[in-house]
Amino acid sequence: MFLHYRRNLMPAGAGASLKSVTLALALSVAGLGMANTASAEEVIVGLVTKTEVNPFFVKMRQAAEEQAKAKGVKLIARAxxxxxxxxGQVSAIEDLISAGAKGILVTPNNSSGMLTIIKKARDAGVLVIALDTATDPADAVDATFATDNFEAGVQQGAYARKAMGDKAPIVAMLDGTPGGTVDTFRHDGYLKGFGIAEGDPAIAGAAITNGAQDKGQIGMENLLSKNGDINAVYTINEPAAAGAYAALKSFGKESDVMLTSIDGGCAGVRDVKDGKIAATVMQFPYKMAAMGVDAVAEYAASGKKPSGFVNTGSFLITDKPVDGIDSKDTAWGLENCWGD
Structure with a gap:
């Protein structure tokens, strides 16, 4: 009776008008639902690197972008x-959590300085994977995809010592940034491979470079000013090695010092080919990034999480091989390097 009564109160033609309005409203609501579904289904992968300018992280970002496109996910890169x-990295992760990232790939500047924000992300259901640099403790993240940096340091140190032959070593250590596992592992690995311990009289001194060329040059100049007999130089990465070479050349010692490094960027491999660096240990940032994007896409699709440490590999690159140490030449290095 009520419905009949209401229909009788409607003016002629109003029924058709109401149906049109109702249909339009239904379509509008359906459209909103579709938009919300599309938005909800969009998988966001966050990438937070240490800097935007280091060729290592530039390549990592490029690889992540390519893999995100291949997987149909959206990459948001910060540094x-x-x-x-x-x-800056903590702030970037905050923003990615707010943006609804399904997973965050991070190369932490400080291995223990990001534990609180990483826990916040994981508590919110975000998959967090460390790339290149492990956290301390390692299980603060779901997984780590990285070079075995200790082993890379061992490779560098073992080559340097054997290539020096019978020379009594006087070593300079050009370190990266204190507080990071990469810096610690490579430093300690080099000493082990070289066959000396921290505090050994053979170590002439150390300098902090933050992995930068200008600081590598300044640090090397300062160390040479204190001890002109330095004949072996450990460097945290190839930009620092390029700075060290510039300093050695300014002192006229570029041919007298065993300068080695770690990275595998094309510029560094060319420096090995040109004789500026005796050897470098190549790592693979593009592999780390691509694997990380794949892992987030898999997590979004199935809920499956990676775990533990995954070694993405390393190779010693030199054109002056020594017996007993595996290496590849710069021709191979230039085919597999990254950066310009």
Whole structure:
């Protein structure tokens, strides 16, 4: 009776008009639902690197972008303003959590300085994977995809010592950024491979470079000013090695020092080919990034999470091989390097 009564109150033609309005409203609501579904289904992968300018991280970002496109997910890349900018990375992860990232790939500037924000992300259901640099403790993240940096340091040190022959070593250590596992592992690995311990009289001194060329040059100049007999130089990466070479050349010692490094960028491999660096240990940032994007896409699709440490590999690159140490030449290095 009520429905009949209501229909009788409607003016002629109003029924058709109401049906049209109702249909339009239904379509509008359906459209909103579709938009919300599309938005909800969009998988966001966050990438937070130490800097935007280091060729290693540039390649990592490029690889992540390519893999995200292949997987049909959206990549949001952020970075610290400089190597060591822990606060900048924390802020970037905050933003990615707010943006609804399904997974975050991070190369932490400080291995223990990001534990709180990483826990916040994981508590929110975000998959967090460390790339290149492990956290401390390692299980603060779901998984780590990285070079075995200790082993890379061992490779560098073992080559340097054997290539020096019978020379009594006087070693300079050009370190990266204190507080990062990469810096610690490579430093300690080099000493082990070289066959000396921390505090050994053979170590002439150390300098902090933050992995930068200008600081590598300044640090090397300062160390040479204190001890002109330095004949072996450990460097945290190839930009620092390029700075060290410039300093050695300015002192006229570029041919007298066993300068080695770690990275595998094309510029560094060319420096090995040109005789500026005796050897470098190549790592694979593009592999780390691609594997990370794949893992987030898999997590979004199935809920499956990676775990533990995954070694993405390393190779010693030199054109002056020594017996007993595996290496590849710069021709191979230039085919597999990254950066310009």
């Amino acid at each position: 610290g303003k400089f190597d060591g900018d822990n606060e």
